Amino acid sequence: SARDSQIFIIGCGISGIGAAQKLLKHGFHNVHIIEATARSGGRIRTGKLGDNIVEIGANWIHGPSKENPVFRLACDYQLLDKESMSEENQAIDIGGHPLFVPNWFTSSGRKLGPETMGPVVEFFMNLLERSQQFHDSGGEPLPSVGEFVKAEAERLAPEEWKEDQGNTAIRMAMISTLLKLECCVSGTHTMDDVGLGAFGMYKTLPGLDCTFPEGYEGLIDNMMKELPNDLVLYNKPVKCIHWNYTKNGPDTKGMLFPIMIECVNGETFAADHVIVTIPLGYLKKHQNTFLSPSLPLHKLHSIQRMGFGTNNKIFLEFEQPFWDEDCELIYLVWEDETHLADVVSDVKMSWIRKLSGFTVLKPTERYGHVICGWIAGQESEYMETLSEFEVLHSVTQLLRLFTGNPTITPRKLLRSQWFHEPYSCGSYTYAAKGCSEYDIDNLAEPLPLKGSNSKPLQVLFAGEATQRSFFSTVHGALLSGWREAERLISHYTPASGSFSSKL
Ligand code: 6YU
Structure with a gap:
């Protein structure tokens, strides 16, 4: 039969x-x-950092609501907490970009306040949203998301902030940071590789992203x-x-x-x-x-x-947090990166510049003080070739520079190496140019x-x-x-x- x-x-x-x-x-x-x-x-793949559970691969259920089969299975198996399953959480529609509570640090050891940051994030998110619309409407003016976002940022910024020209440089540097993090979301080396017309192929589902x-x-x-x-x-x-x-x-x-x-x-x-x-x-x-x-x-x-690109994670555990108690996402801004770039020019010397965002693992009662750094692209693939000690050294120097605290030292480190996994050869698919x-x-x-x-x-x-x-x-x-x-x-x-x- x-x-x-x-x-x-x-x-x-x-x-x-x-x-x-x-x-x-x-x-x-x-x-x-x-x-x-x-x-x-x-x-x-779930791993361990000391006693803590950490995700080496997939992290969230993106859009956890009835239409999402992974959410339905996770509910059936009772693997989620109550809040993630609540009707309210399922109804939240954030269009794929969760609004994390941020902390911003710069390369001169400054911590930036929400007055400067908030509007720049909003400005950037708006450009991303517009990038998604060419999929349905057609007529994309440029081949890639990166080129479009950069051109529009340069065109609109002077008008958007004409009352406050003094902060133009730092705003542009922030956009470089946001572009680098967007490389992690898309799993690409640079947003210049992501097709503008194809960007909107990816669809989001309602629901506030949750973890297991x-x-x-x-x-x-x-x-x-x-x-x-x-x-x-x-x-x-x-x-x-x-x-x-x-x-x-x-x-x-x-x-x-x-x-x-x-x-x-x-x-x-x-x-x-x-x-x-x-x-x-x-x-x-x-x-x-x-x-x-x-x-x-x-x-x-x-x-x-x-x-098909690489996105890696670097988990770090600290004795004490250097971030605020309510902080969910740490951004690092290089003050000299005012030229809107999401790649570094010398990968061997400067790969660490690509590591521009860390999510904070919550709840603190469970994890202690653990953060997860995100790094994508060729810089991430190069990072994989370094020893754990070399990575730890570079990350420690980076965080000392940005926090202005010369003694800060991570207690433990764990990183993924998806590019060199012989049966993955990278992290996930993106819609290329x-x-x-x-x-x-x-x-x-x-x-x-x-x-x-x-x-x-x-x-x-x-x-x-x-x-x-x-x-x-x-x-x-x-x-x-x-x-x-x-x-x-x-x-x-x-x-x-x-x-x-x-x-
Ligand atoms: C998600 C998330 N998440 C982070 C990181 C990674 C991924 N994903 P598999 O590879 O699982 O299975 C194939 C098997 O085949 C495997 O076991 C091999 O060993 C085997 N194999 C290979 N060669 C073989 C051979 N020759 N012979 C025999 N066997 C062989 N997804 O929902 N939430 O948070 C993340 C994340 C670091 C690496 C993710 C996430 C992706 C998922 O992990 C992935 O899609 C599935 O697990 C794949 O399952 P599979 O069965 O297909 O293959 C706007 C906009 C646009 C762009 N997109 C934005 C979306 C954001 C996506 N984000 C993901 C982000 C994170 C953080």
Whole structure:
């Protein structure tokens, strides 16, 4: 019966787990996940800094409200606190940019007050909002978000602050800081790489972003508990998926499978269908060898066109806070960066300048005094090559400069290294210059292409990067896994309702 078809899912991140869950629920019983590493969860990974739980990967549920499948699952598993689940929190619509209570420090050791800062943040947010609108209205005047924001900031600033020209320089330096932090949100080296017309492809959901008090991985653990124990084959990196395959070996008992999965260790698996959920970064790096025959040109081009960047975290623990009690986000402003730049000119010497924002872990009763620094792009990739000691040294110097306190010393440090993770090759997808929904649809398009005479739906594609509106998120990833499972389910479910193969 169709339910006997051999289905392999490559990658045990949330998209792969979601796909497996749905297929099993619909009676498919020959389902397996092949995972390169020794763990499930992929880019959802909870770690420890001393006794504290910290998120190495995904941090928040973006837009936690009824429409968000990750929120619904987290509620079902009772993983969130009461406040996050409240109707009030679900109704708050912040358009993807939570308004954190900020503290601003500058490179001359000054702390800036809210009178200067507030209006600049508002001004910047307004430019970002306008950037999103070109997706629907078209006619983008410049190719990238970065170029648009900088040009508009320079054009509008003199008028906006004509009563207070004296602070122009510091305001521009603040915009540099805000641009650098925006690189972290988008997961890109510079906002000049993010397409202006494509920026609005990403959609936000209502709800005030929330975290998992016991860690994001609790979601994975709960989902895994509902699946059979032997579902996942760990420590088996897949080297190549051979499709339209005709020479099945003796272990396939005379049956012909259209697919042969070849692992790095030489093991092979015969399959009817494969759902590929590996990160776009990995696919970019192995685009010529991961499939045989190789990917059709339009899919290859879209893989190249879509952006996949690095965003890393640096967790620091302190004896005493240097920030205000109510502070949720610490900004660092370099007073000499008045030229609106979100990249540094000499990465080796000045990478630390890219580290321009820290979120404060709350509640303090649970965490003590822990902050999480955010750093994106090439500077972040360079940071990964340094020893933990070198990073600690640079961060300590940075914070001494900005706080004006020459003795401040972090007690502990932990950083992520997503670019050098061999099975992620970066953090998440962004809509690069020149991209559109068509590129995402191309990524998601199954093989063989429509119109071919060979067996349909051999290779399907899921994962965060294949989701039109919620790429770069956990809910986007989960929806993509469900989508590909549904594709197979409906393929085997003829309109008449009886369950038989269309093959
Ligand atoms: C979210 C958040 N969050 C921070 C950081 C990171 C990410 N995300 P997986 O990679 O999980 O699984 C694939 C598996 O495949 C994996 O296990 C591999 O080992 C395996 N594999 C690879 N190669 C293989 C091979 N050859 N053989 C076998 N197996 C192989 N998302 O919702 N909230 O706060 C953050 C954040 C530092 C790194 C995030 C966040 C992204 C999610 O983590 C990610 O999308 C999903 O976990 C991916 O799941 P998956 O199954 O697809 O792949 C306006 C505007 C515009 C722009 N966007 C702004 C949106 C903001 C997005 N922000 C995210 C920010 C943070 C902070």
